[in-house]
Amino acid sequence: MEDFIKKIGLYLFLLTSTIVLSQTPGFNYQALILNNEEIQIPGTDVTGNSIPLGSENIILRFTITNETGIEYVEEHNIITEENGMVSLIVGEGTPINFTFGDIIWDGKLKYLNVELNILSNDEGFVFLDSQKILYIPHKINGDRNIKIVNSLEDLTPPHNIGELIWHTKFGKNRNPTLLIWNNTNWVPVNDDYDNSNELGLLVVTDDSARTKKFQNPVVGDQVWNKTLKCIEVYDGTNWVSITTKVLNGLQQKENIIKLGGKLTEPTKITTNNTNTLAIEGLQNSVNNEDLVVVIDKNTGVLKKKNLIQVSQQKQVVILAKDGQLEFTIPLNFTNTENIDVYRNGVLINFTAINSTTIKLEPEAICYKNDKIRIVQLF
Template sequence: MRFLHKIAFLLFLITNTFVFGQTPGFNYQALILNNEEIQIPGTNVSENKVPLGLEDIALRFTITNEAGIEYIEEHLINTDENGMVSVIVGEGIPIKETFNNIYWDGKLKYLNVELNILNNTDGFVFLDSQKILYIPQSESRNGNGNIKALNGLYMNDNSMKLGGILIEPTTITTNETNTLAFIGLQESTNTEDKIVVIDKSTGILRQKSTSTILQKTQVIINAREGQLEFTTPLNITSIHKIEVYRNGVNINFTAINNSTIKLELDAKCYQDDKIKIIQLY
């Protein structure tokens, strides 16, 4: 028989989820097939690929980004009888940089795989390049292996919590199905509170004074002697949207129905007092 030393490679990247333990990394499994020109009666060699079983091999993993190489490591392992290998990228022998210092910023990275069959002289042969689909969850590890919360998260008693400082422009994309909701917000009763608006061009959230949004109407009434009850310009939706003045002085009142207010007893009117009612809507 004649060996071609040509390796057919089938990759199964089992998970992109990082397993944070003593050493961070992600699982990697592959089936390696050895194409051999052999004579097997009753078979078609080109359609019967043989697993590269029980062979000493070296795997080299290179992680790159758009700027170049970030990290290289190697694993010296042997395939099982079925040609399978299983390693954790991050636990190999570092060749360039360290796995802990990889910056998972959400930008596209690639995992490049090379294979060296140790019983021949071909050296490392390029096998495959795949996108790394790890989506960072606003966390990374520093050089000491400790978890560090970033970009809107913070650490408290070994728990990661929402409420940290944003360190970069951050976008949350929603659609008709995947919506964003805030439940249980407290009701504002302060007329000086600001409201949140969305910039129509950028989608950036901004704050805006309610005075620029709310409209108002007012009415001036010449009071009768002893009068306390007055009709508002609009139906009452909230007493916090109404201000009442008698001869220019702000006075307290209560609502007795949806269109009538009653002044405090000490504010009983004299004939022709000027009562000004200002109502926001």
Template sequence: MIFNKYNFFFFLLVISMSVQAQVKIGDNPSVINQNSLLELESSSKVLVLSRVTSSQMNAITPLYGALVYNIDEKCVFMFQGLTWKSLCGTSTTVTTSTTQPIINNRGDIWVNNATVRNIVSVGTGTTWIPINSNPKSGAGTPNSQPNLNPNSGDIYVDESTTDLYIYNGTSWINSTASAKVAATNGLTLGAGNTLELGGALTKPTTIATTTSNTLAITGLQNATTIEDNEIVVVDKSTGVLKKIEASSLIREEEIVLTAISGQSQFSPPYPIVNPKQIDVYRNGVRIAFTVVNATTIEVEPEAVCYQGDKIRIVQLY
């Protein structure tokens, strides 16, 4: 074996490395910081990392902290345990996967391609927040969906029924017209979710009017005879509408008295309510009269009776 000066230098280098566990390559090889394991020093030469493509890089699972130069991205990447992180001036890591990745930094982006909706989430540093979460959506009601974490006012769309839900701070409310509108108490729900007047009243109902806000019904049919119809009346104490036979609205009291000679005043057995609603007949002929008091009438002077005249007093009310 030829032992020349190069072999001797290599031998000394190995001895030095094994003793000090430090290596200095480049300029000033004898000067190295006491805390350095390896130092590179040169004003004309550089360190070149392994140069790989993206597919080659992703196929490597090295130790944490490993470095490579990605020739596709033209950037240095560092391995963080599960993913390679770009070191080119950004702290955002974009991951497209079906499983939830580890959040490297606040602002990392995860595209979940497990569903056709490709939900995009942003990392807060501790958890992932879907940025397309309002309106939220899913196949089924919101109560069947996990991890919605809604706030008051959030919207949810059931993709299977297209029903729209709103979170009121406590529970999800189905606000679809067919679910929200309930037609009761004299109203019915027509085609196209239109409210229509008509139906059974389910509770006592009052319509309050004023002198300016009145209630009117127009377009009523004409009645042929009073006898075939009933009349709507209002209870003056309660305001409740009631119906009554038309014949009941007109009452008639009639009495026939036999006069004596010269008699001019007569007293029917019922009180006189309204003089304008009284007619007096002598022997079938209508005659004029005056009201003396609530129980007595007096016929006109020209109609003073003879013995046996028939005086008929008719009162309508």
């Protein structure tokens, strides 16, 4: 399954074929369409993951070919379901070349080529894959029909070599299959048929329906569970869900993944001169008791700290002279808001003379031995 996903690149398709006994012959095609946009969220390595492409207008183009060329082309203009699923009948689309009824199902190898056009991204059709297809019962040479049976016990011998039948529930997965009599046994016409690994995605309502459908599951069996809204694959012991886990600071609502959640492991964001990290639109703090974020100098881990613990201060006490107003402060300054001046313990106003000198307000003129305490934050 992993190789199949890699092969088609942007989208995941799961194909199943079943006979449709109606006025218009055809076979069922089901697929899970994934969004082709990568998810990139700071602090979380989920690049390359995709989510189902729900409620999108798409066109699926099906081309049936044989060893000599194209036999039939049709298109389906549809909207994906909310969970990204599509289900349609190949044979009931809009014919582009030839007609479905003219296809000769003679047991020779045919291929189903699938292309996808997501109308919202203006990229046109993207080729997805080419799969061998099973055969639909059809008149051969205009004079005989392939017999349709639900069980080999429905057949009465003798049988002729090369005789064809359409078995509606063949193999462990009970897939509809074209069989041929080889003078000993009824065997699938399709040379690569393997009922344990066919790309057949069956849809079940819940776990109970899945158990009834797969009474003796084999490794690789897979279903779309409508209740869980995910693909499940049998690993030989349990049914394992194939779905994106949302962890480590993320949360998921339906098919949307967004920031917000509990970190489950140490998380590191690496920046450089080009790829910087910025947070815009932060509110201004008016609370002196608010905390500030600091960075541990050894580990780089973010921590919180009280503002008074972050700020350092320098202070000096000067015994004033009689009539003194001007004083030199401990450090050069550019902002007087970082300086407080006290005269005999009382906070007083001042102005800056230059980057090293301040002048007290006239009403605070000093007497001899007044204590002037200058406190400077830096």
